[in-house]
Amino acid sequence: MKYNSAATLSFILSLFAFAKPLASNSSTQSAALTQTRTPVVVELFTSEGCSSCPPADEFLLRLEERQFVDGAEVIAIEEHVDYWNHDGWTDPFSSFEWTLRQQDYASTFKLPGAYTPQMVIDGREQIIGSRIREVSTAILQNSRTQKCGVSIEQVPSPSNQARQFNVSVTNLVGANPKDSSEVWLAVTESGLHSQVDRGENAGKSLYHASVVRWMHKIGVANGKASPFVAGAAVRLKPAWNIENLRVVAFVQERQSRRMLGAASMRISR
Secondary structure (H helix, E strand, O other): OOOOOOOOHHHHHHHHHHHHHHOOOOOOHHHHHHOOOEEEEEEEEEOOOOOOOHHHHHHHHHHHHHOOOOOEEEEEEEEEOOOOHHHOOOOOOEOHHHHHHHHHHHHHOOOOOOOOOEEEEOOOEEEEOOOHHHHHHHHHHHHOOOOOEEEEEEEOOOOOOEEEEEEEEEOOOOOOOOOOEEEEEEEEEOOOEEEOOOOOOOOOEEEOOOEEEEEEEEEEEEOOEOOEEEEEEEEOOOOOOHHHEEEEEEEEEOOOOOEEEEEEEEOOO
């Protein structure tokens, strides 16, 4: 299923007023800047071949850049699916791997099928990506959920073409003992854009939030064996701009798809 929204970019921007009650006002700005923010992973399943997706892309980009939801550190992950590629434009960031991930969510949420633009917040709920108030509220609610501790450390690598990381998970709070708490590592790249000349978005310049470039499971955390520690190497591709790369680690239950904790950091040279 492909969802076609009538929302336009101007409509999306006008709706940002609805997010104001969730953001800091001038009298509380200083306190908000000093408070600890809880990481909330916001995944957007999107495509450059989908005419209803650009407003959701823009919304996620603003969420990522402005961080306007109180108490939340929005970790943005754009996952470009490949099932729009046959409609005239091949999305250069698309992968069947992300389509499969979205299909897993569709099954978990008991949806009739996958659609774009779809936002998944902390693996716990899914919302049409252009619904600003619903997404903002979901982020706020998930930022108030107790999370496990996740940390990432970049360590020296023997290769200039790879980066080495250590990931640790502590206090596996909220985990279902009958489920499996998988630890994932992803690399995202910001600053990506395309000039689309075919398909539903022909003639448009599209700008994106952080796009996933690589994602793999690196282990399984066990609440009885804390902390979980694992190392992982990521081979950087020449097409990736290292100045715009981040590494994201998150703990996600295999069956429920709930995320129990996350962290992100910039990748250094």
